[in-house]
Amino acid sequence: xxxxxxxxxxxxxxxxEKFTTVALYDAPMAAMAQNCGVESVLVGDSLGMTVLGxxxxxxxxMEHMIYHVEAVARGNKKxxxxxxxxxxxxxxxxxxxxNATRIMQAGAHAVKIEGGAWLASTVSMLSxxxxxxxxxxxxxxxxxxxxxxxxxxxxxxxxxETILADAMLLADAGADLLVLECVPAELxxxxxxxxxxxTIGIGAGxxxxxxxxxxxxxxxxxxxxxxFSKNFLSEAGDIPKALKKxxxxxxAGVFPEDSHIFS
Ligand code: KIV
Ligand code: NA
Numbered sequence: 088x089x090x091x092x093x094x095x096x097x098x099x100x101x102x103x104e105k106f107t108t109v110a111l112y113d114a115p116m117a118a119m120a121q122n123c124g125v126e127s128v129l130v131g132d133s134l135g136m137t138v139l140g141x142x143x144x145x146x147x148x149m150e151h152m153i154y155h156v157e158a159v160a161r162g163n164k165k166x167x168x169x170x171x172x173x174x175x176x177x178x179x180x181x182x183x184x185x186n187a188t189r190i191m192q193a194g195a196h197a198v199k200i201e202g203g204a205w206l207a208s209t210v211s212m213l214s215x216x217x218x219x220x221x222x223x224x225x226x227x228x229x230x231x232x233x234x235x236x237x238x239x240x241x242x243x244x245x246x247x248e249t250i251l252a253d254a255m256l257l258a259d260a261g262a263d264l265l266v267l268e269c270v271p272a273e274l275x276x277x278x279x280x281x282x283x284x285x286t287i288g289i290g291a292g293x294x295x296x297x298x299x300x301x302x303x304x305x306x307x308x309x310x311x312x313x314x315f316s317k318n319f320l321s322e323a324g325d326i327p328k329a330l331k332k333x334x335x336x337x338x339a340g341v342f343p344e345d346s347h348i349f350s
Contacts, residue, residue: 091126091167093197093219093263099126100285100296107337108169108287108299109330112138112155114162116302121165123330127287128163129199129299130156132171133228137303144228147173149186153193160194169221169264170195174229180209187218197263201227203253207260214261222257224250225291226269237313239290239349241270251278258282266299267291269315272348290315292348298337305329315347 089095099106109120110131120128134155135147156170170190177183177200187198197219200206210220225240234240241247251274254265265286267275272292279286279295288295290313303309304316306329312318319329319336336342 090165093167096127096167096264096285096297100283105337105340106285106297107334108297109302109305109333110137110299111159111302114158117159117162117166119326120330121163123327124334125166125330127167127169127297127299128159130159130168130170130195131199131301132173133301135173137301137308143231145174145231147171149173149176149189153189156190156193156195167197168195169197169199171199177206177209180212183209184212184216187213191218197221199223199264199266201229203249204256207256210257210260210262214263219263220261221264221266221287222254222262223266223268224253224257224270225267228268237269239269239271241274242349247271247274250274251281254278254282254286258284267295269349271350273350290343290347290349293340293343298342300333305333315343315349317342317344317347 106126108127108129109125110129110133111117112134132144132147135141135144152170152173172186176186190198199221201223213220241250263284267286267288269290275288275291276294285296287297287299289299300316304312306320307318319333323329323332
């Protein structure tokens with residue numbers, strides 16, 4: 088079977104077919120994801136919390152990211168692979184170009200960066216130089232100290248309008264994908280209609296073009312799982328069955344359920 092590119096993912100949005108992303112960090116899990124029909128994998132800087140035991144993503148370094156992107160790329164030759172740029176490694180467009188290059192050379196097909204309008208010039212620079220960019224709006228965990236905790240974003244009208252405007256600006260600047268994290272379902276639905284590129288939701292309702300979950304949450308490894316996540320392993324019985332169920336439930340539009348959604 089052919090490998091998945093950003094063009095594959097865009098075509099899926101264009102024909103209203105949902106796709107599935109899993110944030111994962113190592114070769115065997117990456118291999119299993121590809122064999123279970125996961126179109127897109129993300130080597131997230133969530134690995135600081137899910138694998139390395141930190142309280143936030145702020146301590147994650149380029150070296151951590153490269154180590155895990157290389158492992159995932161060795162295990163998976165078929166899914167589209169995104170790698171996060173960690174905290175402060177894209178604070179200026181020049182830094183972003185330097186560090187995005189390293190993530191791409193480690194085996195990613197796109198980089199993900201957190202933030203709004205201030206990133207427009209970075210997005211166009213990377214995009215023009217051949218690096219696909221996934222933008223990330225809503226709860227952007229690298230800004231946890233500005234938010235005062237991991238909390239839903241875009242509940243107030245003014246902030247919701249800013250997130251929508253940022254989404255349109257970043258898509259115009261050349262972003263190829265957009266993660267929406269912990270925003271009201273209605274806002275995610277509006278953004279998904281307003282921009283041409285695929286939206287990937289986590290805690291963003293059912294109406295995004297795709298869903299992303301962290302592998303630890305899918306497998307019940309998280310002590311206090313977030314409201315938007317689901318342990319697919321407990322009902323499925325083994326890991327391949329859990330991943331296939333997640334993929335099937337996203338495609339069918341039955342995950343997330345009402346209990347996973349913010350309004
Ligand atoms: O780091 C990560 O895993 C992420 C996803 C939750 C979107 O950014
Ligand atoms: Na991340």
